[in-house]
Structures are given as structure tokens and as C-alpha cells.
Amino acid sequence: MANGILIIDKPQGWTSMDVCAKLRGILQERRIGHGGTLDPMATGVLPVFVGQATRAVEFAENGEKEYVAGLRLGVVTNTQDITGDVLETHPVQVSREDVAAALSRFLGPQEQIPPMYSAVKIGGKKLYELARKGQEVARKPRHITILELELLDQTGPADFLLRCRCSKGTYIRTLCHDLGQALGCGGTMSSLRRTMAAGFTLKDAATLEDVQAQGESLLLPTDSLFADSPILLLKQDREEKRVRCGNPITMPGIPDGTYRIYGQDQTFLCLSRAENGTLTSIKNFFGA
Incomplete structure (x- = not known):
């Protein structure tokens, strides 16, 4: 299996x-x-x-996730990427330096309005289902964080390549759309490659x-998946039995934090949190 x-x-x-x-x-x-x-x-x-x-x-x-995205200026589409219908076109009189300067405005914690063509649900309906019927509804902004945003290259008169490291829930095509608005000529996402996840x-x-x-x-x-968390190897039958039964175990002096817990045979058992000397399972991964 x-x-x-x-x-x-x-x-x-x-x-x-x-x-x-x-x-x-x-x-x-x-x-x-x-x-x-x-x-x-x-x-x-x-x-x-x-x-x-x-x-x-x-x-x-x-x-967190990281992407390399193509930004095409001068074009606005209904999906905020080049697969959609073109709603507007504008002349582009923007330099590489202008784009680089605009990126700094989008760094850090912020609110982002999800696009209509997305799987976000409102009233039990996915937004893209409503969008395909020609409907547009008010969407609540979502709290996101853009940790890094870098201009990698200019690949054409109106085409740029960006690298973005961001939090869960960030829509890169919305970022491209918003960048286009900030630059005064509109923009859409022309390509997307995710370079890091989990x-x-x-x-x-x-x-x-x-x-x-x-x-x-x-x-x-x-x-x-949990390589950033330190390993804790259980050395006693009693400890392992308690963990396998879903019970907390007492470990005086253990620093607070998240740990990967392994049995005496080095089988990965669970992800656990230590707090005030008590180790409690967050999620078990051993078989029944």
C-alpha cells in the first residue's frame, strides 16, 4: 500500500x-x-x-509559496490572466524602473480582493460559477502577506518576469492586475510557475x-513535510503506548515547540507540541 x-x-x-x-x-x-x-x-x-x-x-x-510569474502590461482581462476575455487595452509607457519601483508598494501584510474567477465560495456558490453566468458580487478582502517581490527580467516592451514569495491565499493574477492598475495601464498574468510549496x-x-x-x-x-521541526525519539514503552493511544506525556525540561515524534523502532508517529513540559499530539500518522 x-x-x-x-x-x-x-x-x-x-x-x-x-x-x-x-x-x-x-x-x-x-x-x-x-x-x-x-x-x-x-x-x-x-x-x-x-x-x-x-x-x-x-x-x-x-x-508559504513562491512563484515566478509573467506580467503583461496594457491588457485587462476578466480572469486577470491571459486565458480570459480582454476587457481593456491601453498603451504602455512604463519602464523597467517604473515596474521595479511599483513592486515595493505591494510588500508586507495587506488585504487582497479575490478574483471573480476563483473557487472562493459566497453563499454556497463558487465565484467562478457566478462569473461564468456574467454575475459579479461583492467579495470580502482576504488578509495576505507578500514576503518577497522581485523583478527578474523584462522579456518584451510590455512583458516582465516577477518572483513572489507569499502567504497562503495569495492570488498572483490579482497581484498582476493590481500592479497594472497601480502603473496606470492595466495588467494581466501571462504565465505562472510555482517554484516552492510546503x-x-x-x-x-x-x-x-x-x-x-x-x-x-x-x-x-x-x-x-516537517523537516523544520526537531526530532524526538521516544525511549520507553510507556511513553510510546501513551502516544499511540492519543494521550499526552510529561517531559520535564523539554523546550516549548513543535516536534517530530518517533517510536523506539524509529517509526514516525506524530507531530506534537511541547508546552510547559507536556507533549501533546497535533496529528497522528501511524497506522491503526
């Missing part, structure tokens, strides 16, 4: 769910989920969780063809 994490380099034109469906067929495993949706036009890092590892999906979704990068990624050829050998262990 397959268990673990696959880092897929998602191909263009596939939905994230398309990738999961394909992997269910390759690995013959029903329990497969992904850690953070990528639009069909986007490529890059898509963490996919297989078998018992699906219990870790929530931790991947909440992490701590994994393109160096960790495999193609679907790789998985077809190599199968389960490409699975990373579930605990690789």
Missing part, C-alpha cells in the same frame, strides 16, 4: 485534480490529495499526498512521466 508524498511538476493545461486522478490510476491508491491548487495554465510544484500521508494535507496548504522546490519535483516509469520509488516519507 502506497504511503508518502509526491512532489509533482504539474504540466500546463491540467487541473490539480486531474493530476490526482492520474496518480490514482498509476499507484492504484484511492486516497490521494494535493496540497494547494494550481490553475490549469500554471505549472510547477504540486505536493501530492498518498495513502496515510493524506492526513498531512492541511499542513502543506497553510505554508518547503519543497522544483529540485524535489518529478513529472507524471517519471511517476509512470518509477512508481512508488519516488514517494518521499510523510515526515519530510
